[in-house]
Each structure stands twice: as C-alpha cells, then as structure tokens.
Amino acid sequence: MVEIGRIMLDTGWLAARSTEVEVNGVELTTTHPPTQPESPWMEAVVPGTVLGTLVKNKLVPDPFYGLENESIIDIADSGREHYTFWFFTTFDCKLSNNQHVDLNFRAINYSAEVYLNGHKEVLPKGMFRRHSTDITNILHPDGQNLLAVLVYPPDHPGRIPPQGGQGGDHEIGKDVAAQYVEGWDWMTPIRDRNTGIWDEVSITVTGLYFYKPNLWWPNGMGKQHLYNVEITVDVQGYGESDTWSHHFGFRKIESHIDSATGGRLFKVNGQPIFIRGGNWILSDGLLRLSKERYKTDIRFHADMNFNMMRCWGGGLAERPEFYHYCDLYGLLVWQEFWITGDCDGRGDPVSNPNGPLDHELFLLCARDTIKLLRNHPSLALWVGGNEQVPPPDINAALKNDLQLHPYFMKSNDSDTSAITPVLKDPSQYLDGTRVYIQGSIWDGFADGKGDFTDGPYEIQNPEDFFKHDYYKYGFNPEVGNVGMPVAATIRATMPPEGWQIPLFKKLSNGYIEEVPNPIWNYHKYIPYSKPGKVHDQILSYGTPKDLDDFCLKAQLVNYVQYRALLEGWTSQMWSKYTGVLIWKTQNPWTGLRGQFYDHLHDQTAGFYGCRSAAEPIHVQLNLATYSIEVVNTTSEELSNVAIEASVWDLEGECPYYKTSEKLTVSPKKTISTFEMKYPKSKNPKPVYFLLLKLYDVSDYRIYSRNFYWLHLSGGDYKLLEPFREKRPPLKITSLTFIKGSTYEMRMHIQNTSKKPNSYTALYKNNFIRRNGSCDESDSSEPFHLLDGEKHEISLYEKIRRNFSREHSKTKVYEVNGTGKGVAFFLHFSVHASKEHKKGEDTRILPVHYSDNYFSLVPGEVMTVTISFEVPPGVTPRVTLHGWNHHGGRTIP
Numbered sequence: 001m002v003e004i005g006r007i008m009l010d011t012g013w014l015a016a017r018s019t020e021v022e023v024n025g026v027e028l029t030t031t032h033p034p035t036q037p038e039s040p041w042m043e044a045v046v047p048g049t050v051l052g053t054l055v056k057n058k059l060v061p062d063p064f065y066g067l068e069n070e071s072i073i074d075i076a077d078s079g080r081e082h083y084t085f086w087f088f089t090t091f092d093c094k095l096s097n098n099q100h101v102d103l104n105f106r107a108i109n110y111s112a113e114v115y116l117n118g119h120k121e122v123l124p125k126g127m128f129r130r131h132s133t134d135i136t137n138i139l140h141p142d143g144q145n146l147l148a149v150l151v152y153p154p155d156h157p158g159r160i161p162p163q164g165g166q167g168g169d170h171e172i173g174k175d176v177a178a179q180y181v182e183g184w185d186w187m188t189p190i191r192d193r194n195t196g197i198w199d200e201v202s203i204t205v206t207g208l209y210f211y212k213p214n215l216w217w218p219n220g221m222g223k224q225h226l227y228n229v230e231i232t233v234d235v236q237g238y239g240e241s242d243t244w245s246h247h248f249g250f251r252k253i254e255s256h257i258d259s260a261t262g263g264r265l266f267k268v269n270g271q272p273i274f275i276r277g278g279n280w281i282l283s284d285g286l287l288r289l290s291k292e293r294y295k296t297d298i299r300f301h302a303d304m305n306f307n308m309m310r311c312w313g314g315g316l317a318e319r320p321e322f323y324h325y326c327d328l329y330g331l332l333v334w335q336e337f338w339i340t341g342d343c344d345g346r347g348d349p350v351s352n353p354n355g356p357l358d359h360e361l362f363l364l365c366a367r368d369t370i371k372l373l374r375n376h377p378s379l380a381l382w383v384g385g386n387e388q389v390p391p392p393d394i395n396a397a398l399k400n401d402l403q404l405h406p407y408f409m410k411s412n413d414s415d416t417s418a419i420t421p422v423l424k425d426p427s428q429y430l431d432g433t434r435v436y437i438q439g440s441i442w443d444g445f446a447d448g449k450g451d452f453t454d455g456p457y458e459i460q461n462p463e464d465f466f467k468h469d470y471y472k473y474g475f476n477p478e479v480g481n482v483g484m485p486v487a488a489t490i491r492a493t494m495p496p497e498g499w500q501i502p503l504f505k506k507l508s509n510g511y512i513e514e515v516p517n518p519i520w521n522y523h524k525y526i527p528y529s530k531p532g533k534v535h536d537q538i539l540s541y542g543t544p545k546d547l548d549d550f551c552l553k554a555q556l557v558n559y560v561q562y563r564a565l566l567e568g569w570t571s572q573m574w575s576k577y578t579g580v581l582i583w584k585t586q587n588p589w590t591g592l593r594g595q596f597y598d599h600l601h602d603q604t605a606g607f608y609g610c611r612s613a614a615e616p617i618h619v620q621l622n623l624a625t626y627s628i629e630v631v632n633t634t635s636e637e638l639s640n641v642a643i644e645a646s647v648w649d650l651e652g653e654c655p656y657y658k659t660s661e662k663l664t665v666s667p668k669k670t671i672s673t674f675e676m677k678y679p680k681s682k683n684p685k686p687v688y689f690l691l692l693k694l695y696d697v698s699d700y701r702i703y704s705r706n707f708y709w710l711h712l713s714g715g716d717y718k719l720l721e722p723f724r725e726k727r728p729p730l731k732i733t734s735l736t737f738i739k740g741s742t743y744e745m746r747m748h749i750q751n752t753s754k755k756p757n758s759y760t761a762l763y764k765n766n767f768i769r770r771n772g773s774c775d776e777s778d779s780s781e782p783f784h785l786l787d788g789e790k791h792e793i794s795l796y797e798k799i800r801r802n803f804s805r806e807h808s809k810t811k812v813y814e815v816n817g818t819g820k821g822v823a824f825f826l827h828f829s830v831h832a833s834k835e836h837k838k839g840e841d842t843r844i845l846p847v848h849y850s851d852n853y854f855s856l857v858p859g860e861v862m863t864v865t866i867s868f869e870v871p872p873g874v875t876p877r878v879t880l881h882g883w884n885h886h887g888g889r890t891i892p
Contacts, residue, residue, distance in 0.1 A: 002093055002101075002205045004240050009091055009147075009201040015044035015053050018084040018150060025086075025115030029146040034088055041088070045288065049109070049196035050085045050151070052286040063191065064285070064590040064599065066494045067522055072191045076159035080152065083192040087149045093203060094143030098238050100206050101139060103147075105131040106319075106372075107199035110154040110177060116147050125155070125358070127177040127194075128317045128338065128365040130372065135203070153195040156357075158182050160189050161349070166342035167314065170351035173343030176362045179314040180281065184342075186524050186584070186591055190285055198287040199319060207233070207241025215269050216249025216377045218307045219330030220616040220633065225249060226327060226377075247327060249377030254408065255435050257444040263474020263578035264437075264444025266332070266380065271635050272668055275579025276566055276614045277301075277308030277332070278596075279478060282315045283322075285588040291321050296846045298325035300597055301585060303848065304607060305614035310334040310477065310581050313386035313440070314343070315588075317369040326378035333378050334581075336440065337366055337398070339385025341452075346388075355391040362390075363397050367430060370401070374431050382436045387452060389439040398436060405432035444578075445477045454478035457583060457594070458526060459534050462560050465568025466624035468576065476569075480583035481561050481606075482526055483595035484554035487547045489602055492841040493590040494519050501550040502527070504539060512536040526593035528557055537561075540716040552883070555605035556709075556717075556825065559853055562596070563609035567620045570613065570631050573670045582610075601846035605827075605853040612706055619643055619694035619704045626679065627672045630665050630694060638665040640697050647678045648689040648857050650723050652753060652821030655688075656681065662697055679712055687711050687719040689822050691857055707855045709824070723824070724884050728753035728858070729817030732880070734891055735810045743876060745866040747828070747891070753820035754858030811892050815885065823856040825883040828891075830868055833875045844868055844876055 020040035023032045034041040042059070045052040051072075054060045061068035075083050093101060103116065109127040113120060119138045123131050139145055158171030160183060167173065168182025168189060183189040214225035230245040251269055258265040266273050278301065283293050301309060309326065311318050313336035326333050338356075345353035356362050373379055382402050384390045390398065405426060426432055437443045439450055447453040453473060457480030464470050471479070490499060498519035505513045511531035529536035537557040544550035562582070569580045584594045591599070596607040613620070617638060618631040628645060632638045641663050647656035656678040665671055678684055687709070694704040711717055733748040828849060831842040850865040870876050878891045 002095060002099065004099075004205055004207065004243055006104075006202050006204045007091075007093070009089060009203065010046060013044035013046040013087055013089045014041045015050070015088070016040040016042065016086050017082070018086055019081055021086050025113060025120060025148050025150060026118045028086070028088060028148040029115045030118040033090070033146050044087055046087060046089070046197050046201060047199050047287070047289060049192060049194045049198055049287050050083050051190065051192040051194070052196065052288050053085070055286070063188075064493065066498055066519055069188050069191070070522075074160060074189060074191050075153060075157045075193055075195075080157065083153050083195045085151055085195070087151060087197055089147050091145050091147065091203065092143050093139055093145060093205070094141075095136070095139065095205070098207055100134065100136045102204045102206075103133045103135045104202045104204060105149075105197065105199070106201075108149075108151060108197050109194050110175060111152045112197075113150040114147070115149070117145055124361075125176070126361050126365045127154075127175070127198075129368050149197060151196055154193050157193045163348070166347055167340065167351070169349060170343040170347055173340075173351055173355070174357045176338060176356050176358065176365050178282075178316055179338065179340050179343045180285075180588075182343075184314070186281075186587065186593055187285065187589055188522065188524075194287050196287070199289075207235055207238055213250045216251040216327075217330060218268055218273055218332050219302050220305055220307055220614075221268065221271065221273060221330075221635065224328060224330045246375055247324070248375055249327060251377050252408075253332075253380050253434060255381065255444075257448070258474060258574075258578050260574065261474030261576055261578050262444070262448065265578045268332075272574075273307060273332075274570070274573050274577075274633050274668070275308050275332075275475070275581070276569070277306045277310065277579075278582045278585035280309045280311050280315070280318075280585060282318075282588045284599075289319060289321070294319075294321045295325050296601055297586065298322070298329050298331060299848065300601075300603070300607070300846075301331055302329035304585075304596060304610040305616070306331065306585075306610070308332040308334060308380065308579070308581065309585070310440075311336055312584075313338060313383070313388075314340045317365075317373070320372065320376070323373055323376040323378055327376055331378055332380040333376075334381050334383060335373065335379060336383040336386055337369075337390065338362070339388050339390050339439075341385075341387035344385065344388050344390075353391070355394060359391065359394055362394055366394075366398060367401060370430050374433075379434060381434050382431070383440055384436070384438040386440050387450075387454070389442065389450065395438055399438070401430040402434070402436035403429065403432070404435065405429055408433055408435075440477050445475050447473050455480065455583075457481070458530050459528050459537055459557075460561065460565070461534055462564035463623040465564045466571055466622050467568075468572070470568065471577075474577055475579045476577075477581050478583040479565065479580060480594050481565065482528055482554070482558060483587075483591075483593050483604060483606065484525075484528075484551060484558065485592070485595070485598040485604055486555065486602060487551040488841055488843060489590075489598045489600055490547060490551065491839060492600065494523075499547045501544055501547055504536065504543070507531055512539060520592060523590060523592045528554065540718070542718045542721040552825075555827075555853060556883075558604045558606035559609035561609070562606040563613045564623060566610055566613035567618075568623075570618070570633075571620070571622055571629055571670060573631070573633070574668070600843075602829075602843065603849075603852065605825075608851060608853045611851070615704060617694065617703045619692045619706050621676060621690065621692065621706070621708055622672070625672075626676050628660075628674060628676055628692060629670055629672050630663065631670045632665040632667060635667050637667055638663075638703075641665070641694055641703065642697050643673060644691075644693045644695060645676055646691045646857070648691065648822050649685045650687060650719060650726070650821065652726075652728070652819070652858050654857075655685070679710075684712060686715050687717055687723075689824075689855070689857070709855075720824075720883070723821075724886060726819045726821050727817045727884050728819060728821050728823045730815040730823060730856075730880075730885070732813045732815070732891055733810065734813065734878070741869050741872070743866075743868055743870060745878065747864045747866065747878070748861060749823075749826070749856065749864065749880075750861045751823045751856035751858055752814075753817060753823075813891055815880075815889055820858055821884075822858070823882060823885065825853055825855055826885060827853045827881055828864065828866060829879050829881070830866065831877050831879055832871075833877045844870060844874070 063069035156174040502514040514527035643660040
C-alpha cells in the first residue's frame with residue numbers, strides 16, 4: 001500500500017527526439033520501453049526543457065557562454081519536429097483496494113500526448129495550465145508502471161528577424177506561452193522556445209472518495225508570521241482518504257490611487273508601505289528551476305531590503321516555490337499575465353493587438369494560475385499585461401473573475417470613502433482579496449493612462465535622481481540602469497576574445513562613446529555613457545587598463561547609480577512618489593545589463609548600494625542640495641537620535657566634522673536636516689569621502705551608516721587612481737563555525753592606520769535591530785517552528801543553537817600597510833582551496849554577506865557576516881580585495 005499524499009516524479013527520466021524513435025507511445029509503455037540512456041535515448045532534465053536536456057548531454061554547446069547560442073539551430077529553421085521530444089520514465093505504485101491515484105503535470109510547454117501502460121491521453125495546449133488525470137485503473141497490479149510523454153513545441157514559435165527586436169517577429173504572442181523566448185533587448189532567443197515538461201510531475205494517492213493570530217508583514221515592516229493549514233478527509237470504515245496542507249499568513253493588502261501624488265499607494269494591515277523593489281524576469285532562461293535557486297534569488301532580494309517583486313508579463317506565471325520563498329522573506333509580488341505591448345500590439349514588425357489566437361485557452365490558463373497562487377500572502381496584485389491591456393474580452397473576463405469582495409473594495413477608493421460591505425459567499429469570487437490592474441502603466445502606475453511613461457533604462461547623472469522634475473509621476477514600474485558583473489564572471493562565461501574592454505571613442509560634442517566587443521554586444525551590454533547627456537562614468541575614475549580594472553571601476557559606478565536611484569526616490573517619499581521598481585534585478589542568462597547579481601549568483605556592487613539605500617531607517621545625502629536627510633519607513637516614531645557627519649581626505653585627515661541636534665522622525669517620514677557645507681569651505685579637496693551615521697543619543701548605537709565618495713562640482717574621481725597605492729593597515733579577526741557543509745563566518749575588520757578620535761564614540765558599527773531593519777547579523781536564516789512562523793534571530797543565537805557542538809575557530813590576521821587613510825571599497829569573496837587550472841573560476845557561489853564593497857575610515861571597525869555552503873571535499877578560503885588593497889589577500 002502506498003502512503004496517502006504526493007510523490008514527485010523528478011528522477012530517472014530519459015528523452016529522445018521523436019523523429020529518431022521508431023516505436024509509438026503504446027509500444028514504448030508496453031513492449032518496447034527504453035531501458036538505459038543509449039542512442040537515441042539520453043538522460044533527461046525533468047522538470048526542464050528539451051534544450052536543457054541537450055545541454056546536459058553536451059549535444060549542443062552552452063547557449064549562455066560566449067556566442068555559442070549562434071551555433072544552435074533555431075526552431076524557425078529546423079522545424080517544430082526537431083524539438084518535438086519523447087520523455088520516458090518508470091515509477092512504482094501498488095495500491096490497496098480503496099486507493100485512487102492521479103497523475104499530475106503542473107505545466108507543459110506546449111501540448112503533449114501522455115501514454116501510461118499503453119493507455120493514451122492528449123493534454124491540451126497552453127504553457128500555463130495544470131493537468132491531472134485519474135490513473136487508478138491504468139496502473140499495473142504489480143506496481144511497475146511505464147510513462148511516456150510526447151511534447152510538442154508552441155504552435156507559433158516564430159522567426160527571429162535579422163534586426164532581432166523585442167519578441168522576434170511576435171508570432172509567439174499568438175500562443176499562451178512565455179514571450180521572452182524569441183529574444184529581447186536583454187536576452188537572445190531560446191532556440192527550442194522552452195519546449196518541455198518544464199514544471200513538476202507527480203502522482204497523488206488518495207482514499208476512496210484561532211485565537212488572535214500574528215500578522216504577516218512585508219520585508220522591513222515586521223516579521224513574516226506563517227501558519228500551516230492541514231485538511232484531512234476520513235471516510236468511515238476506510239480511514240484516511242486524502243490530505244492537503246499549505247502555509248498561509250494573515251494580512252490585508254489594499255491599494256488605491258493616492259490623491260497627493262497620483263501614484264498607486266499600497267497598504268498592508270492598514271500601514272502605508274513605500275514600495276522599493278524590482279522587476280523579475282525568471283530564474284533561468286532554459287527553465288532549469290529549482291527550490292535551491294529560488295531560495296537564493298528571493299533571499300538576495302530581501303537582503304537588498306526590497307519589499308516587492310514584479311513578475312513581468314513576457315516571462316512566467318511564477319511557480320509556487322517562488323511564492324513560498326516570497327512568503328518566507330516578505331517580498332510582495334505583482335503578478336502579470338502573458339501580454340506584452342511588444343508582442344501584442346506594437347513593435348517591428350507591428351504585432352497583433354488581439355492577444356493569443358485562442359482567448360478561451362488564455363482564460364483557462366489564467367484562471368488555473370489564480371487558483372494555483374491565490375493562497376500565498378506575498379501575492380499583492382494581478383496585472384493584465386506589460387505596457388499593454390489584454391484584448392477587451394479577456395480584460396472584461398479578468399475584471400469579473402478578479403473583482404474585489406466588498407470587504408476589500410475600499411482599496412480602490414480614497415481612504416475616506418465609506419462602503420458598507422455586502423455579504424456574499426466568498427466562493428463566488430475567484431480571488432476577491434487583491435486588486436486587478438489592466439496593465440502595468442495604467443491606474444496609478446507611470447502616467448496611469450498607458451502612455452509609456454516608464455523608464456529611462458540607461459546610465460544617469462547621480463544627482464538627477466533627487467531633482468523634482470526627474471520623473472513626473474507617482475509610481476515608476478520600470479526604471480533601469482547598468483549592471484556589469486565582476487571580471488571573474490566575464491572570464492567564466494566568455495572565451496578570451498570576450499575579455500576585451502570597450503574602446504572609448506571621442507565624439508565631436510566632447511562626449512565618449514563606448515564601443516564594446518561583439519560578444520559583449522551579443523550579451524546585451526549597456527554602456528556607462530550616454531553621449532549628449534551623461535559623460536562616461538567609468539572614465540571619471542581614469543582610463544581602465546584591463547578587464548579587472550574596467551570591472552572594478554564599473555562596480556564603483558554600479559554602487560553609486562543604484563544607491564542614488566533609490567535615495568532619490570525615498571527623498572521624495574509621499575510628497576512626490578509612492579514607489580519605484582527597478583528594471584531589472586537579475587538576468588535569466590549571462591547578460592550584461594540591468595542586474596544586481598549575475599547568472600552565476602555573484603553580486604555586483606549595485607546590490608550593496610541598494611541594500612544601503614533601502615534600509616528601513618536610513619541617513620542619506622541629497623546629491624542635488626547636499627542636505628542630509630533621515631528616512632523612517634517604519635510604523636514607529638524614531639526619537640532621541642542624532643547624525644554624525646565626517647569628511648575624510650585622501651591623506652587620511654578629517655577636515656570636517658559635525659553632529660546634529662537631537663532629532664525625532666515621525667513614522668513613514670523623510671526629513672531634511674542640515675546642509676553638508678564642506679564643498680563650500682575654504683580650500684576643499686577636489687576628491688573626498690563622507691561618512692554619515694545616525695545614532696541613538698543615549699547609548700551611541702547606530703541605526704544607519706552611509707559612506708560616500710564625492711568630488712567637487714565639475715570634477716571627477718581621477719585622484720583616486722594614485723590613491724590606490726596608499727594602503728592602510730588592517731586587522732582582521734575571523735570567527736568561523738562549521739556544521740557539515742555549512743559555514744558561518746564573522747569577520748571583524750579594523751582600519752588600524754589611526755586611533756579613533758577621542759571626540760567621538762561612534763567609530764564602531766554597533767548596529768541595532770528595529771522593526772525588521774538590518775543589523776550586523778543580518779545574514780541570519782529563517783527558522784521554522786511547527787506553526788510555520790518565521791523567526792529572525794541574532795547571529796549569536798543562531799550560532800548557539802546550531803553550531804555549539806560543531807567545529808569553530810578564531811584567527812587574527814594583520815595586513816601591513818604603507819600609510820594612513822581610508823581603506824576604500826573593500827570586498828570579500830569565497831574560493832575553493834584546491835588544485836586548479838590556470839584561469840579556472842574558483843569562486844564558491846552563492847554567498848550571503850551582511851555587507852560588501854564597504855569602506856573604513858581610520859580607526860573604524862566593521863563586522864561582516866558571511867554564510868555559504870561548500871561542495872563535498874572542498875575547503876573554502878576567503879579573499880579580501882579593495883581599491884587600495886588590490887591583488888587579493890587570503891584570510892586564513
């Protein structure tokens with residue numbers, strides 16, 4: 001007898017091209033099953049895609065490496081038969097007399113024939129629909145079962161025009177499928193259009209036929225309390241028949257168009273929430289989706305202090321595993337359906353505005369998606385499409401299906417509206433708790449009228465983000481920027497000819513145009529200059545010498561750009577803006593634009609610029625006015641605090657020091673304090689550093705620390721080039737805890753070039769936790785009790801609970817220096833200590849850092865926590881690099 005519940009079928013699959021298999025599905029699952037991976041059969045990736053399987057078996061090159069994608073035949077040239085594949089597996093399932101079994105496919109792209117023990121069923125079309133079939137009477141009595149699935153590609157895979165374009169020739173828009181697969185300005189085409197069994201396969205076995213809870217809060221506003229519901233059906237005389245369980249959270253999400261700003265304003269549990277988040281495409285372009293990768297992806301977004309992710313309409317209806325981690329880490333989700341302006345009404349060639357050919361299929365998939373995801377507390381709103389409204393009949397149907405229950409209808413109106421709820425059966429609503437918006441630039445987003453007033457998507461002058469006329473509208477759903485990864489990623493994902501940095505071509509107007517190599521172009525590189533508007537931001541640090549120098553200077557720019565973007569928006573919180581979503585947070589392939597971490601899961605410095613700017617309590621410099629501002633996005637008043645501002649020059653001296661009067665900051669408020677007047681002082685240095693700290697007056701604990709490198713108006717950062725040779729000494733104390741393959745490290749780094757000034761006690765970063773804000777032990781992992789509640793616990797507590805019986809060690813390491821001054825732009829990386837080939841990528845990824853790309857003024861101490869998993873048999877080593885600590889130093 002098989003236990004009641006769900007059994008995953010995710011191992012032991014074989015695959016073969018349909019034209020190379022000489023038997024049919026009945027024969028495959030009766031008399032002629034494949035028994036091993038021999039031609040034409042190969043080991044298959046399920047869940048996954050045909051192309052993913054071909055890559056795994058090295059029958060095609062890695063399409064994400066260099067220009068290799070160009071050598072893979074496109075479905076437009078091969079025909080659909082080339083990517084029509086059989087998938088085959090076996091499974092054991094022997095039932096008792098009173099049990100039933102369903103075979104479940106959570107998604108297949110695009111249609112399929114399913115054969116089980118000689119019985120055939122045709123699965124209908126649609127990339128985003130679930131399929132479930134009662135197979136009780138088809139199972140073999142001995143429990144040995146043969147399953148074969150013939151998977152067909154989308155009906156309209158389209159052709160890629162020579163000029164590329166957004167969504168190719170847009171034919172894919174005729175199907176209910178992901179539209180990015182024909183390529184975009186951030187991605188090359190996926191050759192098989194993601195044909196395959198791309199989501200989980202399972203069988204489910206069934207039988208015959210509060211007190212006041214804690215609330216779930218978004219990241220930065222409180223804890224993500226989760227509970228578990230379990231429903232069991234017992235049949236008298238037979239026992240347990242079926243069981244179902246699901247985590248859920250108690251919270252209320254509302255939104256309305258704010259009268260002051262015109263932007264959409266979100267409330268959670270009655271509290272306004274200033275949205276700072278990003279646009280999400282999907283985890284992997286070949287749909288190699290995993291819980292482990294999802295966990296890292298979502299935790300990275302929480303680590304950046306984001307509170308919302310937008311699932312873009314040209315990608316996926318994201319999977320429950322994605323939502324599970326958003327629930328755990330407190331990321332609100334904006335989920336779009338599969339409509340984009342590019343493939344559904346505009347573009348070159350102009351696309352069909354009427355959506356997919358089969359509207360009923362679209363609605364079937366949409367309704368099934370709603371049922372699949374609606375129990376997740378992180379799901380905040382449904383949106384019809386990206387920069388486009390669905391066709392009228394689909395839009396009307398979605399509005400009807402997703403109409404708000406009267407209890408939630410207040411969210412569409414002003415706060416003062418009084419609506420008496422009309423009690424109706426909640427089951428009459430497909431959701432009823434979340435607002436439906438017809439398109440991403442309608443109804444409180446961008447100009448609210450669909451006039452493409454999102455963007456821009458390129459390098460900016462950092463001070464412009466703070467100017468009142470930078471962006472006219474209250475909520476920008478897409479504003480983009482640069483995203484160059486570190487040099488090690490370039491070397492790992494491109495052949496040597498791709499390691500050439502751009503040529504810098506001077507134009508007649510005095511601006512510089514970057515000319516990247518062909519491989520960078522193919523990987524959608526976006527330049528760090530915009531001739532006519534923005535001078536090259538990398539060259540402002542001096543001409544780069546090689547790839548390492550270029551990528552390091554790019555990280556400086558990444559940090560400045562993204563910190564300024566978020567600080568500029570937060571500077572005008574509620575007075576002008578209600579939120580912003582950055583285009584985009586990551587790349588589902590080895591792209592070179594718009595990302596905070598690369599496809600290998602190594603963070604750019606922009607990641608940490610965002611992390612700083614989006615902390616719930618924050619001190620910042622307004623780059624347009626040079627006034628110092630304090631941001632409090634929490635629901636509690638911040639009192640008895642003050643600001644310390646210190647300027648440090650390249651010689652290690654402090655020519656400017658000021659502390660503010662005692663301050664009180666109301667909840668959900670940004671206030672302006674005093675002007676930082678050093679640039680107006682007598683003989684200011686052309687390049688200098690500014691350190692801001694917001695601290696508690698009573699005990700000097702620090703709420704926020706923010707470090708800037710600045711130049712005088714009209715200047716540049718070229719003086720930082722000779723500063724690289726001024727290497728201040730460092731003292732590093734490392735405390736390491738090891739449990740199995742899990743490492744937790746606490747690194748205390750002190751700039752010992754000068755004793756702390758006697759007039760301040762703030763040289764140590766003694767951060768405190770307040771309302772979910774981040775402190776020095778922010779890398780703590782959530783722990784789950786039986787009720788599913790997420791508990792944030794301190795590093796000390798975590799170590800005590802989990803590592804007390806395991807190996808731990810402390811080491812002290814001193815880095816000799818050549819002078820006093822700021823230790824600038826320090827960053828850790830983790831590597832494998834083993835024999836390796838020259839040029840081999842030794843990084844261990846992913847790694848979670850409480851901070852990175854940080855700087856220390858003379859006498860200052862920083863604590864950085866590092867957590868990671870190591871592969872079997874690998875000993876890790878931690879390396880420290882810095883602008884004036886180049887060459888890399890291994891920390892023992």
